[in-house]
Amino acid sequence: MPSSTNTKQRILVAGGAGFVGSRLVPELMTAGHEVTVVDLLWFGNHLGKDVNVIIRDVMDLRTEDLKGYDQVIFLAGLSNDPMANLAPALNYVHNVAAAAHLAHAAKAAGVKRYIYAESCAVYGYTDNSLSTEEDGTVCFYPYGISKLCGGLAVSSLADKNFSVIRLRMGTVCGYSPRMRFDLLVNTLYKTAMMEGKVTVNNPEIWRPVLAIEDAAHAYIQAVEAPEGISGTYNVGSDNYTVGNVAEVVVDHLKARHGKTVELVINKVPDVRNYRVSTEKAKRELMFAPTGSIETILAGLDLHVGPSFPFEEDRFYNIRVFKKLLGA
Numbered sequence: 001m002p003s004s005t006n007t008k009q010r011i012l013v014a015g016g017a018g019f020v021g022s023r024l025v026p027e028l029m030t031a032g033h034e035v036t037v038v039d040l041l042w043f044g045n046h047l048g049k050d051v052n053v054i055i056r057d058v059m060d061l062r063t064e065d066l067k068g069y070d071q072v073i074f075l076a077g078l079s080n081d082p083m084a085n086l087a088p089a090l091n092y093v094h095n096v097a098a099a100a101h102l103a104h105a106a107k108a109a110g111v112k113r114y115i116y117a118e119s120c121a122v123y124g125y126t127d128n129s130l131s132t133e134e135d136g137t138v139c140f141y142p143y144g145i146s147k148l149c150g151g152l153a154v155s156s157l158a159d160k161n162f163s164v165i166r167l168r169m170g171t172v173c174g175y176s177p178r179m180r181f182d183l184l185v186n187t188l189y190k191t192a193m194m195e196g197k198v199t200v201n202n203p204e205i206w207r208p209v210l211a212i213e214d215a216a217h218a219y220i221q222a223v224e225a226p227e228g229i230s231g232t233y234n235v236g237s238d239n240y241t242v243g244n245v246a247e248v249v250v251d252h253l254k255a256r257h258g259k260t261v262e263l264v265i266n267k268v269p270d271v272r273n274y275r276v277s278t279e280k281a282k283r284e285l286m287f288a289p290t291g292s293i294e295t296i297l298a299g300l301d302l303h304v305g306p307s308f309p310f311e312e313d314r315f316y317n318i319r320v321f322k323k324l325l326g327a
């Protein structure tokens, strides 16, 4: 087995000021790695003052800018369906072209590993069986297509000197200094707190949920994985139906906040329904998730709580993005 890369790595994190990056970057630094973030700061900068942040579009980076880095992590782009549907062409530029351009420049600069933030959204609508990385992907919506094409583009560059790891993440939920309330558990927590009511559009739909602490752990495992490793890996804390997540949120609000929350169930069809197997990541990356809906809610209680300004636009990607496009 080739040696593991758990020595100090010089890492460039594209999109590192976002929701996932704002949790991951401090953890990478705590693990002893040297990190630089390049980010357009669409949602501001919530990283510590000790983090070197370059405000720049990934598309403007050149091979010279990548020299001296050991690894590059791509967390940039449009990160959900509403943004991708609003601006499909821009979605393909930021999720596919930017990812491919950065990987190509990184390889030319002698970077050894490229880690791409893919999404389980690529699996589309399945028959509820556990999807593995070998199974087909059926996505016909701009976000899913772009995440799949971005992954295919970057993995085409993999060879014995350039490792490419695609982390196919479930819906990431939990607390980040750059907070989002447009993600499954976070959204239900917010509406339960604010309205005393949660609405579930389709309780039978399956989703892999990835607690944000497990997301950070997955990236660190990928950074520190043996040198020869390349591949695609599903990462999730566990699979849940949306109805099950809502029930846990309702129970949590009652038990921890003494609040009775009404559960409204609708039957709206969804284009996405998938459960994923994370066995490959557990076996090859030593990914060991510990998160659950309960740990996500406990994290939200700790950092957010009932008096949080939930409705500010900055917590919703689509609202910020509409303003950016308008500008």
Ligand SMILES: NC(=O)c1ccc[n+]([C@@H]2O[C@H](COP(=O)([O-])OP(=O)(O)OC[C@H]3O[C@@H](n4cnc5c(N)ncnc54)[C@H](O)[C@@H]3O)[C@@H](O)[C@H]2O)c1
Binding pocket: 014, 015, 016, 017, 018, 019, 020, 021, 038, 039, 040, 041, 042, 043, 056, 057, 058, 059, 074, 075, 076, 077, 078, 079, 080, 094, 098, 117, 118, 119, 120, 168, 169, 170, 171, 172, 173, 178, 183, 317
């Ligand atoms: N959050 C999830 O549930 C989830 C699930 C699966 C995959 N992903 C993927 O993980 C990544 C991170 O997600 P997130 O929730 O942190 O997203 P986010 O929207 O919070 O952050 C994205 C960051 O990228 C920056 N950015 C976008 N395009 C850029 C460019 N061209 N150049 C420089 N910076 C740019 C933005 O300013 C922002 O800070 C995304 O690629 C997303 O598609 C996220």
